[in-house]
Amino acid sequence: MSPEAAPPEPAAAPRPAAMASPEHAAFRARLHAIAADAxxxxxxxxxxxxxxxxxxYDRFAAEGLFALTLPPELGGPRTGPRGIVALTHATEVMAQYSSAAGLMLxxxxxxxxxxxxxxxxEQRRRLLVPLGAGRARGAFCMSEPxxxxxxxxxxxxxxPDGGGWRLTGHKSWISGAAEADxxxxxxxxxxxxxxxxxxLRAFVVERxxxxxxxxxxxxxxxxxxxxxDLLLxxxxxxxxxxxxGIDGLGPLLGALATMRPVVAARGLGLAEAALMAAVRYAGERRVNGTALIRQQGIRWELAxxxxxxxxxxxxxxxxxxxxAAGTAGPESAARLAVAKLHATECAVRVSGLATQIFGAAGAVAGHPAERMYRDARTLTVVEGTSEIQLDLIARGLERGHLWWGPPAASGPAGPRDGP
Incomplete structure (x- = not known):
């Protein structure tokens, strides 16, 4: 299987009924067509x-993909899929083809x-309308050395500096730093x-x-x-x-928590692409006269x-x-963390399996499996490391936000002998 042939055509896969409404299925078909072409x-x-x-970038802008989560008054879509669910679909699909394309979204x-x-x-209008239209780019700067x-x-x-502010510091690991306006x-x-x-406060700084x-x-x-890095x-x-409205750590982390599904979608799309590539190769590659996918040790790992x-x-x-429902507050933080943790760690596991199945070819620089494994590993570090997600999940358990017993006995203070 040549690098140009992988991953297999995602659009040929059946639509998971539990995941997409007919409207979103049509949207995903359009996304696959854009991805296959661009x-x-x-x-x-x-x-x-x-x-x-x-x-x-220009194609995504022309297709309106950068405005999916903006309200209509700021250039967002007035009909069809919109909001964080639409962006999650778009990011998942594009990440099947290129991690860079998923990150761009x-x-x-x-x-x-x-x-x-x-x-x-005024801030939203001045900054987000051009961002959604593809006329300007922004970047978010929180991490430091x-x-x-x-x-x-x-x-x-x-x-404080008169009626304004003066900022001094060193921001690190900023995706899109060089292109941002x-x-x-x-x-x-x-x-x-x-x-x-x-x-803690947030400030808009012009390039x-x-x-x-x-x-x-x-x-x-x-x-x-x-x-x-951004040097101030x-x-x-x-x-x-x-x-x-960003007047302390709480509002800041609340805003960032809304990003968890999109980061998870990057891992999901990559894992899907890696698995499809591995399945296709395992169906073509024969060892001792038998296709790899027919050999129990391989087929069970794929399963x-x-x-x-x-x-x-x-x-x-x-x-x-x-x-999308507006319920991404503290009580949902653990579930959002579970999604980010599982999807990104899944990308590492599945791309690692794909590399193993491809064998020596999959370890060659430039092979799709090698590229996907390299890209997957980054996902467990960005937008909150896996360890941070684990801590958020543990906090949810401690506070009873993740609990599966009767409502009256929910939380850590409930019965210890089972539901």
Whole structure:
């Protein structure tokens, strides 16, 4: 099986009835047609060269994919699939063909999430209308060299400066940093040593503001999408650059929690592509006169992988439904974390299996299986590591937000001898 032949044509697969309404099934068919035309022929070259795929970006913009989660008054769709469920479908489908394409769609929502949650009408209109139309790009900047999972360790400082602010700090590991026209930057208004959750704020910083510098990193995975640091050297920002609704750690994490289904969809799409490629190869490859897929040791592993993928699908769309219903608050945090954890770890497991089944060919640089395994590993680190998701899930168990006993006895204070 040549690299150009994998993954197999996803559109030929039957529609999982529990996952897509007829409206969403038609939307997915359209997405596959876009991907087959604009993404599939480019996937290998994007990974090989690492160059940002402007042509893919322009096609997604023309198709309205960057505006899926925006309200109609900001350029979002007035009819048809929309919102986080639509973006989850779009990200899953595109991730089957290219991890870079899936990330590109995720980045249409990530910098928009804090603006939708805590921005003013003017901020939303000025920034999100061009973002949705593909006329401008944004990026979200929270992580720092010493503060990734440890959000309270953020050292970037926002100090009052007349009627505005002055920002100083170093933001790291920012996807889309090199292409962004503006950034949502998280900083503290207190002494960083105080680790005050209530002092965290979000600010819009223009790319061409004085004191802003971008330093790019070479990516080993998800090539074609930039990764960089944002250096802030006393950057002046006007008072209107602060997002008034992001006034502490709680609102900030609440906005980011709405991203869990989209990140999960990146893992789901990649796992699906890896499994389909492995199944096709196992059907073609014969050892001792028998196709690999007919040999018990291989077929059972593929079957387990299929169960893994189906579980990831159910969890991903359950999470998207929670966000779409507006119930992505603290009580749902554990379920959102389960989706992100399972789908991204599933991508690692299934792409690893695909690499094993392809054998030596699957370990060669540029082979689809090698590329997918490389890209999958990143997913367990970004947008909250697997360990952070585990902690959120454990917290949900501790607080009774994940519980399966009778309602009257729900939570850790309930019976210890079973339901």
């Amino acid at each position: 993404v599939r022929p480019r996937a290998a070259a994007i990974d090989e060269t690492g160059r940002y795929p402007v042509d893919v 995720l980045l249409s929502r990530l910098p928009a999430a804090p603006l939708l949650a805590g921005g003013t009408p 010493q503060a990734g999972s440890d959000v309270l360790g953020i050292a970037a400082r926002a100090e 503006w950034y949502v930057v998280v900083a503290t208004t207190a002494d960083p040593a105080d680790r005050r959750a209530g002092a 061409d503001a004085p004191g802003v510098a971008v330093r790019s990193h070479a990516r080993s995975s998800v090539r074609g999408m930039s990764l960089g 050297d006393g950057v002046p920002v006007p008072g209107g650059a602060a997002l008034p 387990r992988a299929a169960a893994d993928v189906e579980a990831a699908r159910a969890l991903t769309y359950q999470a998207a439904g929670l966000v």
